[in-house]
Amino acid sequence: MLVTQQPVLKRFWYPVIPISALEAGPQAFTLLQTPLVLWLDESGQPCAVLDRCCHRSAQLSKGIVCNGHIRCPYHGWEFEGSGTCVKVPQLTEDFIPRTYKVEGFCCQERYGYVWVALADPLTDIPEIxxxxxxxxxxxxxxxxxxxxxxxxxxxxxxxxxxxxxxxxxxxxxxxxxxxxxxxxxxxxxxxxxxxxxxxxxxxxxxxxxxxxxxxxxxxxxxxxxxxxxxxxxxxxxxxxxxxxxxxxxxxxxxxxxxxxxxxxxxxxxxxxxxxxxxxxxxxxxxxxxxxxxxxxxxxxxxxxxxxxxxxxxxxxxxxxxxxxxxxxxxxxxxxxx
Structure with missing residues (x-):
């Protein structure tokens, strides 16, 4: 079985990285061949989105965290944990097009690790x-x-x-x-x-x-x-x-x-x-x-x-x-x- 070719496997929770690793800033991880960027928001909760800016495909994991958002290193666009773009420095008005977003994923902390599901989970994180x-x-x-x-x-x-x-x-x-x-x-x-x-x-x-x-x-x-x-x-x-x-x-x-x-x-x-x-x-x-x-x-x-x-x-x-x-x-x- 080639796991990356079975879409249903995206519907499970996986431990991906120690949450302590995110204290140093955003981190990259590949789950089922999907590139992710993970970081901590303002409340200290983990977030995971696709590690590709929707503007010119730069790796968001090479950026920094600003006010709990991941900031793209290329043009400074900022995204929240859901993947929605919340800041575009080049825009002179507050309006940001709804199409300015990256794919976000289910993300939780449990047992000292960040867990991610790439699609609607079929089960809960294992209970210990x-x-x-x-x-x-x-x-x-x-x-x-x-x-x-x-x-x-x-x-x-x-x-x-x-x-x-x-x-x-x-x-x-x-x-x-x-x-x-x-x-x-x-x-x-x-x-x-x-x-x-x-x-x-x-x-x-x-x-x-x-x-x-x-x-x-x-x-x-x-x-x-x-x-x-x-x-x-x-x-x-x-x-x-x-x-x-x-x-x-x-x-x-x-x-x-x-x-x-x-x-x-x-x-x-x-x-x-x-x-x-x-x-x-x-x-x-x-x-x-x-x-x-x-x-x-x-x-x-x-x-x-x-x-x-x-x-x-x-x-x-x-x-x-x-x-x-x-x-x-x-x-x-x-x-x-």
């Missing part, structure tokens, strides 16, 4: 209630570009067969390659949820993070996929620790994803440092990245194109649901010719 729970702390982990499809990353997140090989140096048990069956599996309107229990190995850094001396433990996993490319992984340990990882694979283009990851935990910095937590999760994600960047970005929704085994059920359902989404909106899967 633990972020607002005072018993939990949020740790921003990384924000970087991966050369892989978002769907590959989502399937990988639900694949209990890969950890014993891909993550054998961090938590996998390669001598026990057969994972247990899923405990539960539920399809949601725009996603799915699965639970399972996975035996794992504790490396030295993980022993520190889990506050244990045991070489082995189990992860009680509750995984939620939010269509199309966001997931929440809730990991509960026998000692009561809860470690929640949110990962968003925001599609820049067909081959590239902007990966956003943060975690939420029910412990304190005085118990386990954020630096140690980030270090372990970073090791795990780098192991994934090495493999995923070698996969084909044109992920087929037709399950007959690739081979499968019993642990691939979540990924198969993801493909079925995306195919059904395209069909419901009068689209067909577009792949390389």
């Amino acid at each position: 209630p633990e972020v607002a729970d005072p018993q939990f702390r949020q740790i921003h982990q990384f924000y970087e570009v991966w050369k892989c499809a978002g769907l590959r990353l989502m399937e990988n997140s639900f694949d209990n067969a890969h950890p014993h090989f891909v993550h054998q140096n961090s938590f996998g048990v390669i001598s026990e390659p057969v994972p247990p069956e899923l405990d539960s599996f539920e399809e949601l309107e725009y996603g799915l949820q699965a639970t399972s229990v996975l035996p794992v190995f504790n490396s030295d850094i993980q022993k520190q993070n889990l506050k244990t001396t045991e070489d082995r433990t189990v992860r009680i996993l509750e995984s939620t996929w939010f269509m199309p490319f966001n997931r929440k992984l809730k990991i509960s340990y026998p000692n009561g620790l809860i470690h929640i990882i949110f990962t968003g694979a925001t599609p820049i283009d067909d081959q590239t994803s902007q990966v956003v990851q943060f975690c939420v935990r029910n412990d304190a910095e005085a118990e386990v440092s954020a630096e140690s937590i980030i270090a372990f999760d970073r090791q795990v994600t780098l192991e994934d990245q090495l493999i995923l960047e070698g996969t084909d970005y044109d992920v087929p929704l037709d399950i007959k194109v690739e081979q499968h085994m019993f642990t691939d059920k979540p990924g198969i359902v993801m493909r079925h649901k995306l195919a059904a989404l395209l069909k419901a909106h009068g689209e067909a899967e577009v792949r390389r010719g």
Whole structure:
């Protein structure tokens, strides 16, 4: 599936940039091959419009913010968050033609990131209630570009067969390659949820993070996929620790994803440092990245194109649901010719 050729994918929310990055001024971002400029208005709320001035197509992201508006660097035209032009310095009268506007997009802040939808959203931004729970702390982990499809990353997140090989140096048990069956599996309107229990190995850094001396433990996993490319992984340990990882694979283009990851935990910095937590999760994600960047970005929704085994059920359902989404909106899967 070539994501940039499927218009319905514009109707979902994607995390695009840390909101703190906008404090330095307007920033450019490409979402589904659409160039955006993002900035903060006078009230500190994020705005997103097409990064092309309607006058002579200059990049607005090379301009500055004036009174909460983005000002074009070419002739000084100013636009508000909806994309409407509110100032043309060359005009001697207050009247500005209604055609002086650029395309504006849905834009909100959530969890420390700016989220954008390029068209009327079909769903809400994923809910992660633990972020607002005072018993939990949020740790921003990384924000970087991966050369892989978002769907590959989502399937990988639900694949209990890969950890014993891909993550054998961090938590996998390669001598026990057969994972247990899923405990539960539920399809949601725009996603799915699965639970399972996975035996794992504790490396030295993980022993520190889990506050244990045991070489082995189990992860009680509750995984939620939010269509199309966001997931929440809730990991509960026998000692009561809860470690929640949110990962968003925001599609820049067909081959590239902007990966956003943060975690939420029910412990304190005085118990386990954020630096140690980030270090372990970073090791795990780098192991994934090495493999995923070698996969084909044109992920087929037709399950007959690739081979499968019993642990691939979540990924198969993801493909079925995306195919059904395209069909419901009068689209067909577009792949390389």
